[in-house]
Amino acid sequence: MxxxxxxxxxxxxxxxxxxxxxxxxxxxxxxxxxxxxxxxxxxxxxxxxxxxxxxxxxxxxxxxxxxxxxxxxxxxxxxxxxxxxxxxxxxxxxxxxxxxxxxxxxxxxxxxxxxxxxxxxxxxxxxxxxxxxxxxxxxxxxxxxxxxxxxxxxxxxxxxxxxxxxxxxxxxxxxxxxxxxxxxxxxxxxxxxxxxxxxxxxDWDATSPLAYAAMMRTSQLADPVIAHCQEWAAQHYEADAPVAEMVRISGLPERTFQRRFAQATGLSPLDYVHTLRLEEAKQLLESGDLPVEAVAWEVGYQDAGFFGRLFRRKVGMTPAQYRRRFGVLARRLAGVATMQAAAAEPH
Structure with a gap:
């Protein structure tokens, strides 16, 4: 053939x-x-x-x-x-x-x-x-x-x-x-x-590609009001009621804000916040040993059960499964980097 x-x-x-x-x-x-x-x-x-x-x-x-x-x-x-x-x-x-x-x-x-x-x-x-x-x-x-x-x-x-x-x-x-x-x-x-x-x-790996995906943090210049809200969300995604706060910052009526945010980013404001939070949760799960409940709290979720269900739906595996798979890789890569830095130091 x-x-x-x-x-x-x-x-x-x-x-x-x-x-x-x-x-x-x-x-x-x-x-x-x-x-x-x-x-x-x-x-x-x-x-x-x-x-x-x-x-x-x-x-x-x-x-x-x-x-x-x-x-x-x-x-x-x-x-x-x-x-x-x-x-x-x-x-x-x-x-x-x-x-x-x-x-x-x-x-x-x-x-x-x-x-x-x-x-x-x-x-x-x-x-x-x-x-x-x-x-x-x-x-x-x-x-x-x-x-x-x-x-x-x-x-x-x-x-x-x-x-x-x-x-x-x-x-x-x-x-x-x-x-x-x-x-x-x-x-x-x-x-x-x-x-x-x-x-x-x-290995024909069964891990969902969603587990590897990272949020595409693209700057969009067409709507500076929404861009300002994106900047705020990147720094305060763990805050209580972040969508309401972005509406306040924008100075727009809520329905207008929701429509313009979706047009600019392709996501609703709430989905955008969820994505930011889950991306940070991935980093915490990879790099540390915080309990899953503590990770949920750190990124803005008081209900660890809701966090777990959301994580599985969006990432394709549970937080614990993600940690087992990617935490080992992250530690190995960090160990290689540390070894190289130590080798480069003058003796």
Whole structure:
């Protein structure tokens, strides 16, 4: 099977080449390592660029394409890897030629897949209308704004959609590992996918991407009154009745304030405060040993039960689960930083 990996100037080399290596090693690498036999790989990845010429992708890495769009007219699977572009700037028509080529491949029977922010280009094809979609957590606001007819799923690491489930999207960052394993399992076999996972120490992690997401604290200059209220909320999110206080600070009638705040931020004032509080709660859970009840109190919730339910709904796990998963990581990283600082001190 031929797998076309679409390369653009905004592709990242890590995802592009990572998928290339993962797919090309299915069955072949395991048999070579375990049974000392040489077998043909069942998947044939090919890097495809607009004109087939070498191109520099993001971070100035030179990529040599195997084929151009015009010459790659037969592909069983097409994958667009992540796009390192701002989520606040529309994609516009810069990759419309690639989008048209992807539509043509889909109409010819190919499966289309995207990794991470590559969903921006997959959505540009128009094939996701009425379907579920997944992308990097930092791009959902942009995607909802540009493609409101798609049912974006920020809590899912992998989504399949469309006729015959031939549209496949993975979520944030290294979820491309899950995309690669999924495609191998689907088109080669579960055994081969498991072999690749064991060879590369990959885990199809069940943790919701929401647990990794951080609030996108974007400054908005269109409404300075609301911007002033955002600044106040960032410093006083734990206060009693913060929404009422923001209404007072704004000097606006409450209904007008609610409407303007939602227009400026995409969130209601209360949801905005909840997001600020939960982001701080994440930091406290990662870095310290405060009981969950004390964390709730610190960020402005007197009812620890309500805090726990809200945290689970918004983050995808309980506060205790979050601490177990990310507290260990935070301590390990802090230990590495401390070790490096100690090594740098003169003796």
């Amino acid at each position: 031929t797998v076309a990996l679409l390369a653009t100037p905004d592709s990242t080399a890590s995802t592009l080449f990572g998928l290339y290596d993962l797919l090309s090693g299915a069955r072949r690498d395991w048999q070579h390592l375990i049974n000392q036999t040489s077998v043909d790989a069942p998947l044939l990845p090919r890097i495809v660029s607009r004109d087939g010429q070498p191109l520099r992708v993001y971070n100035d890495v030179l990529v040599h394409a195997h084929a151009s769009l015009d010459s790659m007219v037969s592909a069983d699977v097409v994958i667009v890897s992540d796009l390192a572009i701002s989520p606040w700037a529309p994609l516009d028509d810069r990759y419309d030629r690639e989008a048209q080529w992807m539509r043509e491949r889909y109409e010819a029977g190919a499966t289309l897949a995207s990794a991470c922010s590559g969903a921006l280009l997959l959505a540009r094809t128009g094939l996701l209308k009425g379907c579920e979609g997944a992308s990097h957590w930092g791009y959902y606001d942009c995607l909802r704004r540009e493609y409101p007819e798609v049912h974006w799923q920020p809590d899912k690491a992998l989504v399949t959609a469309g006729v015959g489930q031939r549209l496949v999207m993975s979520g944030s960052g290294s979820s491309w590992h899950a995309l690669g394993l999924f495609l191998i399992a689907r088109f080669v076999g579960a055994t081969e996918a498991m072999e690749v996972a064991r060879m590369n120490l990959l």
